Amino acid sequence: MSKRIIPCLDVRDRKTTKGIKFKQNIDIGDPVEMARFYYEEGADEIVFYDITASSDRRDIMIDVVRRVAEEIFIPFSVGGGIRTIEDMRQVLLAGAEKVSVNTAAVHNPKIIAEGARAFGSQCIVLGMDVKKVEASRKVPSGYEIVIHGGRTYTDIDALVWAKETENLGAGEICLNAIDADGTQQGYEMALTPLISENVNIPVIASGGAGDIDHIYHVLTRGKADAALVASIVHYGTYTIKQIKDELHARGVKVRMRW
Amino acid sequence: MIAIIDYKAGNLKSVERALKKLGFPCRVTQHREEILNSERIIFPGVGAAGKAMADLGHLGLDEVLRREFKAHKPILGICLGVQIILERSEENDVQCLGIIKGDVKLFPRSLFSEENERLKIPHMGWNGVHLHKKHSVLQGITPADEFYFVHAYYPLPALDGYVVGTTSYGIEFPSIIGYENLIAVQFHPEKSGKAGLRILRNFCTWDGDYVE
Numbered sequence: 001m002s003k004r005i006i007p008c009l010d011v012r013d014r015k016t017t018k019g020i021k022f023k024q025n026i027d028i029g030d031p032v033e034m035a036r037f038y039y040e041e042g043a044d045e046i047v048f049y050d051i052t053a054s055s056d057r058r059d060i061m062i063d064v065v066r067r068v069a070e071e072i073f074i075p076f077s078v079g080g081g082i083r084t085i086e087d088m089r090q091v092l093l094a095g096a097e098k099v100s101v102n103t104a105a106v107h108n109p110k111i112i113a114e115g116a117r118a119f120g121s122q123c124i125v126l127g128m129d130v131k132k133v134e135a136s137r138k139v140p141s142g143y144e145i146v147i148h149g150g151r152t153y154t155d156i157d158a159l160v161w162a163k164e165t166e167n168l169g170a171g172e173i174c175l176n177a178i179d180a181d182g183t184q185q186g187y188e189m190a191l192t193p194l195i196s197e198n199v200n201i202p203v204i205a206s207g208g209a210g211d212i213d214h215i216y217h218v219l220t221r222g223k224a225d226a227a228l229v230a231s232i233v234h235y236g237t238y239t240i241k242q243i244k245d246e247l248h249a250r251g252v253k254v255r256m257r258w
Numbered sequence: 259m260i261a262i263i264d265y266k267a268g269n270l271k272s273v274e275r276a277l278k279k280l281g282f283p284c285r286v287t288q289h290r291e292e293i294l295n296s297e298r299i300i301f302p303g304v305g306a307a308g309k310a311m312a313d314l315g316h317l318g319l320d321e322v323l324r325r326e327f328k329a330h331k332p333i334l335g336i337c338l339g340v341q342i343i344l345e346r347s348e349e350n351d352v353q354c355l356g357i358i359k360g361d362v363k364l365f366p367r368s369l370f371s372e373e374n375e376r377l378k379i380p381h382m383g384w385n386g387v388h389l390h391k392k393h394s395v396l397q398g399i400t401p402a403d404e405f406y407f408v409h410a411y412y413p414l415p416a417l418d419g420y421v422v423g424t425t426s427y428g429i430e431f432p433s434i435i436g437y438e439n440l441i442a443v444q445f446h447p448e449k450s451g452k453a454g455l456r457i458l459r460n461f462c463t464w465d466g467d468y469v470e
Contacts, residue, residue, distance in 0.1 A: 001377070001427060002384040002404060039451070044384055073276055075406060075449050095271060097449060120304055122382060122408045172382070200378050225383065255384045257402040258451050 002255045003219045004044035004226035005243055006204060007233050009034055011080075012051045014060055016234075032067045038233070039072040041240040042258045046072070047100070047174070047228060050080030057081065062094045069095020079127055079174075088115050092123060100174060102127035103147045106154055109168055116169025125204075126170040130158045130191060131178045143191050150178040158191065159198060166199045173199065174228065176206040184210030184231065187218035196223040204228055212238060212246045219252055260284040260462065261296035263323075265303070265313040273302050273336065276448040276455060282462045288317050298462070299326055301442075303338030304408070307362065308350025310338055320355055327357050327440055332466035334395070334458075335442030340413050340435055343442055349411050358437050360415035369428025377428045380410040385445075387423040387433050393468060395441045395460045396422070396434070403453035405445035407433075412444060419470055439466035 010017040015029045035046050048068070050061045058081075065078055078091045079100030088099045099119075105112055105126060115124045129150055135142035143158035162173055175195055177188030187208045196203040205224035209215055209232045218224045232238055244254045262273050264286045277284040277300075284300070287293060301323065303310055314320045327333060335343055342354040347362035354362070369377035384404040389396060412431040415421060423434035425444070433444040441461065447454035 001371075001381070001407075004383055069272070070275055070279070073279070073449060073455055074451050093271065095275065097272075122304065122380065171380075197376075202378055202382055225378070255404040257400070257404070257453070 002044070002253050003224075003247070004204075005042075005215070005240055005247075005254065006045045006047055006226050006228050007038045007043050007240070008047040008049060008206070008228045008230045010049045010051055010230075011061065011064060014064060017051065031064050032071060035068045035076065036071045038240060039074055042244055042255070043074065043240050044255055045074055045226070046076040048076065048078045048080075048096075050078065052081075058087070058090065062090055065091055065094040065096050077125055079125070083111075085111070085114050085118055088119060088123070092119055098123050098125050098172070100125035100127045102129065105165065106145060106147055106156065109164070112165055112168040112170050116171070121169045121171035121201075124170050125172045125174055126162075126165045127174045127176065128158060128161065128195075129176050129178050130188075132188075132191070141194065143194070146178060159194060162195045162199050166201050170201060172202045172204065174204045174206055175224075176228075177208060180208030181206070182231070183208055186210065186214040187222060187224070187227070189217060189222055192218055192222040192224050196225070202226065212243050215243060216247060216250055216252060219247070259296050260298050260300060261293045262286045262300045262302065263293065263319060264288040265310060265317060265319055270302055272446075272448045273300055273458075276458055277462065280455060280459050280462065282459075288319065290318060290322055293319070293322050293326065296331075298332040298334070298464075298466075299323075300334045300336065300461075301339040302336040302448075303342075305338060306350055307338065307342055307347035307354065307411070308352045310342055311352050311354060314342075314355075323355060324357060327438075330439045330466055332461065332464050333440045333442075334461045335435075335440065336448070337409065337444060337446055340433075340442035340444045341411060343435070343440065344413055344415065347411065357440060358415050358420055358435065359417065360413065360420070362411050363414050364411050365427070365431075366429065371428065372426075380408055381427045382408045384450075385425050385427065387425050387445075388430075389423045389434075391422045391436065391470065393422050393434075393436050393441065394464050395436075395457060397460050398456050399453060405433075405443075405447065405450040405454060407445045409444060413442075436468055436470075438468060441468070
């Protein structure tokens with residue numbers, strides 16, 4: 001089976017937040033156009049993260065999801081502000097393959113079980129924001145779940161949480177290492193295999209990709225099933241095709257025809 | 259008109275959207291008359307075999323499917339649709355449609371790749387297909403094409419003759435089954451990029467003839 005390369009788009013008020021410089025003169029910032037661009041470029045899946053703050057945010061995002069679903073024919077997931085089964089239903093009905101829950105699952109773990117029962121485990125992605133801390137009785141692995149963009153500690157051990165959410169019915173884990181996020185210094189190479197080897201569901205590594213070497217390492221030594229990429233592709237440092245060509249040349253199985 | 263059978267199993271809109279993109283008129287339906295009057299049938303589904311069979315039976319669509327198969331209408335099964343055409347599923351230990359002899363099996367508990375990596379279950383993600391036979395619906399598909407899979411159970415027909423393609427995931431399992439006017443795939447063509455759309459397009463113009 002192939003390792004997946006997954007671009008992540010942060011969307012606020014119908015616009016992606018990270019501007020991009022594309023040679024192809026694409027309307028940068030339009031999530032639908034960007035999704036189509038990455039689809040054509042060979043992305044295996046796309047993640048949308050809704051950071052719209054306004055009160056009509058749900059309707060705005062549903063409209064984006066609906067338009068994306070008409071344009072791309074690969075799986076995509078939507079996260080950010082999913083709090084209820086009804087939120088999940090709307091996003092899935094609009095055409096997303098998966099929904100991702102993060103803070104809501106910490107506050108109310110039952111939402112994972114209820115979502116899995118209603119829509120199937122394959123639809124439910126658990127987003128985990130993790131920070132490295134001193135190992136303690138409460139956090140024996142030395143990795144703690146944080147929420148509110150990393151500002152709030154929860155006393156929940158990342159490894160314990162990963163296993164618990166798998167048991168509740170999560171179908172996949174998107175593992176975001178807060179410390180590595182945005183650094184472009186590489187993925188968290190201790191945390192990723194720790195989680196991936198201790199659960200039986202796929203793990204998407206997120207945070208820290210700066211070059212193709214980082215992606216190579218997290219997909220091999222890091223035992224990740226997929227790598228989330230953001231700045232590295234949005235800023236045009238590499239194209240998805242360049243990433244896949246190099247991974248393929250180095251012996252990583254990736255989808256090479258699209 | 260193409261009937262996409264609606265028996266409450268999963269998101270059918272993605273199949274509908276893909277056909278719209280390709281320009282083929284279709285309707286998501288659970289009405290017997292509409293299905294009987296359709297030109298061809300797509301039979302998708304995610305979810306559990308037990309519930310799917312119960313819903314089909316409740317709607318009387320199990321009979322409709324068997325009848326339409328015998329009437330030589332082109333039928334495409336997707337995901338769960340490749341499983342419940344067999345006789346029995348280990349999932350919920352349920353009796354299925356029995357259009358094709360064989361069973362649906364759960365993947366073995368410990369699976370390892372050729373590189374000796376532990377494989378996770380469900381099988382979720384992109385994988386290739388080894389084509390054993392030629393089929394009009396697979397025209398233009400190459401060994402380099404990959405498709406999006408999500409499943410923990412796989413179809414195992416009693417006869418190799420039904421197997422059009424196989425996929426490797428710790429074991430080599432049948433991922434495309436063909437029998438007369440029925441073609442069924444374990445992956446999701448509607449989520450498998452251009453290779454998947456090609457299969458859908460091929461199906462939408464297929465006359466239903468298949469000679470092994």
